[in-house]
Amino acid sequence: xxxxxxxxxxxxxxxxxxxxxxxxxxxxxxxxxxxxxxxxxxxxxxxxxxxxxxxxxxxxxxxxxxxxxxxxxxxxxxxxxxxxxxxxxxxxxxxxxxxxxxxxxxxxxxxxxxxxxxxxxxxxxxxxxxxxxxxxxxxxxxxx
Amino acid sequence: xxxxxxxxxxxxxxxxxxxxxxxxxxxxxxxxxxxxxxxxxxxxxxxxxxxxxxxxxxxxxxxxxxxxxxxxxxxxxxxxxxxxxxxxxxxxxxxxxxxxxxxxxxxxxxxxxxxxxxxxxxxxxxxxxxxxxxxxxxxxxxxx
Numbered sequence: 001x002x003x004x005x006x007x008x009x010x011x012x013x014x015x016x017x018x019x020x021x022x023x024x025x026x027x028x029x030x031x032x033x034x035x036x037x038x039x040x041x042x043x044x045x046x047x048x049x050x051x052x053x054x055x056x057x058x059x060x061x062x063x064x065x066x067x068x069x070x071x072x073x074x075x076x077x078x079x080x081x082x083x084x085x086x087x088x089x090x091x092x093x094x095x096x097x098x099x100x101x102x103x104x105x106x107x108x109x110x111x112x113x114x115x116x117x118x119x120x121x122x123x124x125x126x127x128x129x130x131x132x133x134x135x136x137x138x139x140x141x142x143x144x
Numbered sequence: 145x146x147x148x149x150x151x152x153x154x155x156x157x158x159x160x161x162x163x164x165x166x167x168x169x170x171x172x173x174x175x176x177x178x179x180x181x182x183x184x185x186x187x188x189x190x191x192x193x194x195x196x197x198x199x200x201x202x203x204x205x206x207x208x209x210x211x212x213x214x215x216x217x218x219x220x221x222x223x224x225x226x227x228x229x230x231x232x233x234x235x236x237x238x239x240x241x242x243x244x245x246x247x248x249x250x251x252x253x254x255x256x257x258x259x260x261x262x263x264x265x266x267x268x269x270x271x272x273x274x275x276x277x278x279x280x281x282x283x284x285x286x287x288x
Contacts, residue, residue, distance in 0.1 A: 020223075036225065090179065
């Protein structure tokens with residue numbers, strides 16, 4: 001466990017280089033939910049857009065949002081898989097989540113996301129809600 | 145959503161080919177938790193061993209077990225990331241989890257895990273607890 005300022009350069013690199021994370025939420029009924037997400041980290045908060053990727057099931061898409069409205073506790077993990085298990089690593093982040101609909105933090109997150117993921121430049125993320133996660137607890141495993 | 149028998153061959157292939165999944169649990173306090181796991185699927189249940197990978201933090205390791213003892217609801221996601229977002233896909237499984245300590249299902253799961261992951265052949269998974277997940281609901285997204 002560490003505060004953000006205590007992250008080592010290699011831990012920070014590991015977090016920033018990752019293209020995908022996995023976000024877990026749980027609603028009022030304590031039923032866990034988990035999906036892969038794209039994200040950015042600005043040194044203080046994680047941001048993940050509610051984007052528009054095509055899908056078969058509409059309700060599942062917003063499940064994470066509904067869960068977070070009922071229960072703001074979130075967990076996300078960033079990990080590396082390798083067949084050489086000496087190289088396995090993850091960082092697990094527990095935090096509080098908020099849904100942003102607009103505002104300066106939303107605008108900055110959109111800009112940052114579009115820098116990291118060119119795919120977002122043509123997508124409507126600036127008009128969509130954004131999940132903001134404030135890390136409260138960090139758990140490192142292996143050698144990120 | 146689909147029952148196991150309704151999985152298409154390509155969906156089943158996608159699930160079986162994956163080397164890693166992400167398991168979300170939530171304890172009595174509804175705090176979500178998520179970690180990458182190795183797993184096998186025998187057509188009915190998923191199995192994931194409590195293995196011995198090196199770690200810095202001992203308590204976190206068993207968090208998923210303690211959570212499942214408090215709340216048997218689990219979610220796991222198997223996904224594919226690609227920079228070509230037309231190829232993104234996941235399957236999200238909601239299910240009920242049980243911890244197995246021994247017995248025929250435990251023995252079969254160990255054998256299956258060691259076939260899929262040669263890394264486990266030298267590891268003590270046969271003497272360790274095993275998470276068994278019975279899928280109750282499947283959600284497919286993209287084209288697995």
